[in-house]
Amino acid sequence: ARAPPRPKDRGLRAATKMKSEILQPVCGTEHLEVYPFIRAIDMMSSNSYIVSSEDKLALIDPGGLDDQTDRLLEVLSGLYDRRPRPLVVYLTHIHADHSFQLNRRDLFEGFDQAALAVQEDGALALERGDQRMALTQILGKRIEPITPEIRLLSPEDLKDRVQRNLTLDCGMEFNYETMSRNIGDGLTLNSQKVEMGGGDLLEVFHLPGHSPDSVAIRVGDLLILGDLLFASNPGIAGIPGWSRDDQMGSIRKALWILEERNIRICCPGHGKPMDVETVKRTLLRLHKYTDSLNEIAVIDHDWARSAADYSHEALREMERLFTIITGRLVLVSSLLEDLDEEDAARDTEALVDAAAVDGLFACMDGHLHRHRAEGTLDMELVHRAGGVVGKLERMFERKRFEGLFEDHLLRRAERLLNDYTVTYRGFQPYQNLIPVDINMVVEASLVVFSRKPYDEKAILEAETEEEYLRALKARISHVNLSERADLVFEGDEDLPEVLMDTERFSDLVIDILERLVAARAEKIAVKTFKSGNSVSAKISGEGPKLINPFRAAEMKYLQRSISICGGILVEGLEERGAAMISVRFFQEEKAP
Numbered sequence: 200a201r202a203p204p205r206p207k208d209r210g211l212r213a214a215t216k217m218k219s220e221i222l223q224p225v226c227g228t229e230h231l232e233v234y235p236f237i238r239a240i241d242m243m244s245s246n247s248y249i250v251s252s253e254d255k256l257a258l259i260d261p262g263g264l265d266d267q268t269d270r271l272l273e274v275l276s277g278l279y280d281r282r283p284r285p286l287v288v289y290l291t292h293i294h295a296d297h298s299f300q301l302n303r304r305d306l307f308e309g310f311d312q313a314a315l316a317v318q319e320d321g322a323l324a325l326e327r328g329d330q331r332m333a334l335t336q337i338l339g340k341r342i343e344p345i346t347p348e349i350r351l352l353s354p355e356d357l358k359d360r361v362q363r364n365l366t367l368d369c370g371m372e373f374n375y376e377t378m379s380r381n382i383g384d385g386l387t388l389n390s391q392k393v394e395m396g397g398g399d400l401l402e403v404f405h406l407p408g409h410s411p412d413s414v415a416i417r418v419g420d421l422l423i424l425g426d427l428l429f430a431s432n433p434g435i436a437g438i439p440g441w442s443r444d445d446q447m448g449s450i451r452k453a454l455w456i457l458e459e460r461n462i463r464i465c466c467p468g469h470g471k472p473m474d475v476e477t478v479k480r481t482l483l484r485l486h487k488y489t490d491s492l493n494e495i496a497v498i499d500h501d502w503a504r505s506a507a508d509y510s511h512e513a514l515r516e517m518e519r520l521f522t523i524i525t526g527r528l529v530l531v532s533s534l535l536e537d538l539d540e541e542d543a544a545r546d547t548e549a550l551v552d553a554a555a556v557d558g559l560f561a562c563m564d565g566h567l568h569r570h571r572a573e574g575t576l577d578m579e580l581v582h583r584a585g586g587v588v589g590k591l592e593r594m595f596e597r598k599r600f601e602g603l604f605e606d607h608l609l610r611r612a613e614r615l616l617n618d619y620t621v622t623y624r625g626f627q628p629y630q631n632l633i634p635v636d637i638n639m640v641v642e643a644s645l646v647v648f649s650r651k652p653y654d655e656k657a658i659l660e661a662e663t664e665e666e667y668l669r670a671l672k673a674r675i676s677h678v679n680l681s682e683r684a685d686l687v688f689e690g691d692e693d694l695p696e697v698l699m700d701t702e703r704f705s706d707l708v709i710d711i712l713e714r715l716v717a718a719r720a721e722k723i724a725v726k727t728f729k730s731g732n733s734v735s736a737k738i739s740g741e742g743p744k745l746i747n748p749f750r751a752a753e754m755k756y757l758q759r760s761i762s763i764c765g766g767i768l769v770e771g772l773e774e775r776g777a778a779m780i781s782v783r784f785f786q787e788e789k790a791p
Contacts, residue, residue, distance in 0.1 A: 217464060217472045220270070222251065222278075227419035227461070230397045234274055236267060237471060242338060242579050245297040245426075245468045247271055250418055251278050254396020256286045259416055259423055260468065261300035263340065268300040276309055285312035285371040287349070287393075289403075291425030291468060292413040293321040295333045295340040301325075302343055312371040316349035318405060321412030331439045332410070336500035337578050349373060351414065352389050352405045382455045386448055404456060408446025409435075415453065420463040427453060428467050428481060431489040434506075434581055437498035437625040443489060450486045454479060495625040500577075506622065507577035510584040511567055512756040513619045517591065518560045520612045524604065525553040531603070531675045535668075543668050547603075551594055563587050585623040592616050602669055603676050605652045607706045614703070618763070630703075632765045634696040637727050637734050637784060644708040645688055645725065649681040680716040684740070690727040697734045697784035699765040707760055708738070711780060715740035718748035718778065732786055735769060739779035749778055 217223070219237035234249035244263035249256070249271060256278055261268055275286065286307070290298050300306065307313035317325060324332040328344035335341050348367050356363070356377040365373045374394040382388050389405040402417040409430030416423045429435055430446050456462065457475055465478040473481075496502055528547055535544035563584065570580045597613045618628040657670035708725075715723050720740030727736050740748075749757070749771045758768040761782050769781040 217466075222249075222274070225250075225419035225421060226463070228399045231395065231399045231419055233418060233421065235466065235472070236262070236271060238262075238267070238469070240469045242296060242576060242582065244299075245291075246466065246470075248418075248423055248466060249274055249278075250395070250401065252395035252397060252399050253282075253284075254394075255284055257395070257401065258286065258288045260291055260297040260425075261288060261306065263296045263299040263338070265300070265303075268303060268306070272305070279310060283311065285314070285369075286310045287371075287373070288313070288315050289351075289401075289414075289416060290315075290317045290321060290412075291416065291423065292410045293317065293324055293333050293342075294410065294426070295335050295338045295342060297425075297468065298325075298333065299338075299340050299342060301345055312367075312369045314348035314367050314369060314371055314373070315345070316351055317347040318351045318403075318412040318414050319353045320407075321410070322347040322350045324412070331499070334438060337438070337498075337503050337576075339576050351403055352377070352391055356391070357389055382452065384451065386451060386455075388452050388455065402460070404452065406449035406452055408442055408449040410438075410440040411442075411445075412440075413449070415456065417456070417460055417462070420461060421466055422453075422456060422460070422462045422464075423466045424453070424468065424478075426468045428478070428485065429469060431485055431492060433585055433620070433623040433625065434498060434578060436489075436492050437495040437502075439497070439499060441498070443492050443495070447486055447489050450482050450489065454482055492625075496627075498625055502625075503577040503581060506581045507570065508755075509619070509622060509759070510580055511571075512752070512759060513615060514560070514563055514567060514584055514587070515752060516756050517588070517612075517615055517619075518564075520608070520615065521556050521560070521591070521595075523608070524600070524612065525551060525556055527604070527676050527678070529553060531672050534675050535672070538671075540668065540671075543672070547672065550599055550603075556591070556594065559587050559590060581623065584619070588616055588619045588623070592620065603672050605647075605677075607647060607709050610702070611706050611710060614706075628763055630763060630765060631700050632698045633701065634698055634786075635701050637694060637697055637699070637736060638690040640699070640701050640705055641688065641690065641708060641725060641727060641736060644705040645686065645712075647705070648709045648712050649686070651679065652677055680713055683716050684720050684723050684742075686712070686723045686725070688725045691729060694727060694729055694734050695786050697765075697786055699784050700763065703760070704764040704766070707757075707764060708736075710760075711738050711757070714748040714753070715778065718746045719744045720778070721745075730783070733783045734786075735781055735783045737779060737781040739777065741777040743776055745776050745778060747778055749780055 217235060219235050222232050222234045225231040225233050230253050232251045236247040238244060238246055244267055245260050247262045247267065248259040256275060258271060258275065325345050325347060328342060330336060330341060333342050357379055360378050362376040367373055376392045379387055379389050391403045393401045395401060404415045406413050406415050406427055409426045413425050415425060427449060457479060462475050465473045465475060528550060532544045532548040535547060566580060566583050569575050595612060597609050600609055621628050653670065653673040658667060658674060661667035661670055712723060719742050721742035723740045725738050727734060754771050761768050766782045766784045769783045772779040
């Protein structure tokens with residue numbers, strides 16, 4: 200095997216100087232060289248790092264993919280052929296995207312002396328083949344039980360400041376020193392210095408939080424961080440073994456390491472190397488954010504399955520709402536242009552980049568289809584959906600559209616984005632359940648549905664150009680759906696108060712009415728009535744050309760929305776020329 204190429208400059212002067220798949224000297228060391236394998240960020244595999252010294256080779260995180268490990272073994276073989284020496288494989292933690300390649304039987308082939316080094320908690324989990332702690336179900340993999348030869352930062356080593364010289368079964372000499380230091384604020388930082396030969400060493404720091412076994416490894420002025428920077432991210436915070444308190448403590452420990460060890464480049468488990476000042480700012484923000492993560496859900500296989508199902512429902516509904524919004528903006532812009540209001544037309548069109556919105560949904564539609572058809576990872580879909588929702592949130596600022604669209608439409612779009620983000624972060628969407636008279640809520644909803652959101656005289660009575668254009672845009676934008684169907688309401692008297700989120704339910708009633716009208720219902724009836732200890736609201740529509748608005752996909756979304764309102768979906772019915780949906784609310788908080 201050929202040895203990897205070296206750069207001309209003798210040292211890593213900045214993060215931008217650190218090149219992937221190039222063997223390069225490490226500043227702050229006598230002879231250490233590092234070979235980073237930097238990947239585009241994904242869930243399948245981590246970055247990997249080879250460290251070469253006079254007396255030893257180290258591979259930090261072999262990763263999760265065969266082609267990556269093939270290249271790493273090629274480089275290691277070249278270095279070994281040039282100067283045979285022991286190989287130690289280190290894990291920053293045992294998650295399968297960092298460790299799965301340990302399953303390869305050829306990982307240590309060709310090396311006379313090779314060993315695996317893992318922090319004590321991770322070593323015990325690997326020995327018992329703990330699939331949950333390795334996140335194998337979430338990541339679509341399975342690890343085989345394996346016994347690491349070296350347990351880093353074990354309780355025995357941490358009893359005192361210990362220097363040990365071990366001789367492993369393979370004949371390798373493994374020499375290290377363990378220390379525990381008080382770094383202030385009640386924090387104790389546990390670490391080990393591992394001799395690499397020629398006066399060089401690796402320093403391993405225990406930084407739990409992302410997982411109990413998470414460590415960072417210092418190589419000269421480099422700090423290989425594992426997944427510390429991502430541990431509080433949505434869909435990651437709350438995974439098995441995650442700890443909010445440990446994560447907050449490890450962030451502070453990492454800041455101490457950056458200062459006290461003169462770190463200049465940080466190498467994350469995923470993504471490109473970062474300069475130390477950027478990482479410091481990131482850690483300070485991360486500490487504040489992590490502090491807010493109280494009572495977060497357990498992010499496991501079941502959560503990922505449920506969140507993936509929700510992604511299908513939510514993204515389909517987002518596409519529907521944003522198609523309405525962008526379509527109406529195009530209509531307003533086009534008519535303004537016809538009226539020679541070119542500036543106003545451009546301003547309206549610029550409110551949102553319709554092409555970018557279409558592109559986001561087109562891309563996401565492909566991922567949703569592949570998830571259903573090919574069984575791609577649930578968590579991968581959830582993260583992709585979270586990215587799309589984040590972009591939509593940045594594009595959609597509600598106040599910019601006020602006066603142009605109905606308040607209930609803007610609320611629904613904003614709430615849908617927020618509910619997904621909250622769920623993605625591992626929390627439950629906010630509910631404001633209060634006892635109310637359901638008839639009052641329904642009647643108010645029907646008034647809003649039928650009301651025109653603009654003043655008929657505003658255009659003629661406008662005193663300024665700005666007032667005129669605002670009134671004109673509101674008039675052009677409005678689509679009066681209530682004129683397309685006869686609407687009747689029949690509410691039983693003396694109904695008991697029920698618990699519900701009134702704003703959510705009011706907007707949901709309007710949503711259902713809009714769906715029925717869009718499906719060509721000519722008559723719509725809304726009825727409330729008591730049944731046992733509950734109160735029901737039934738909304739039905741009929742018409743000879745009615746198209747079913749309550750198909751299975753729509754019903755799943757509506758069922759979830761009804762639940763967040765505080766109710767349950769009793770039934771949805773569709774037959775030729777008719778469609779109906781019935782919702783039940785309860786008098787007591789302990790609704791089934």
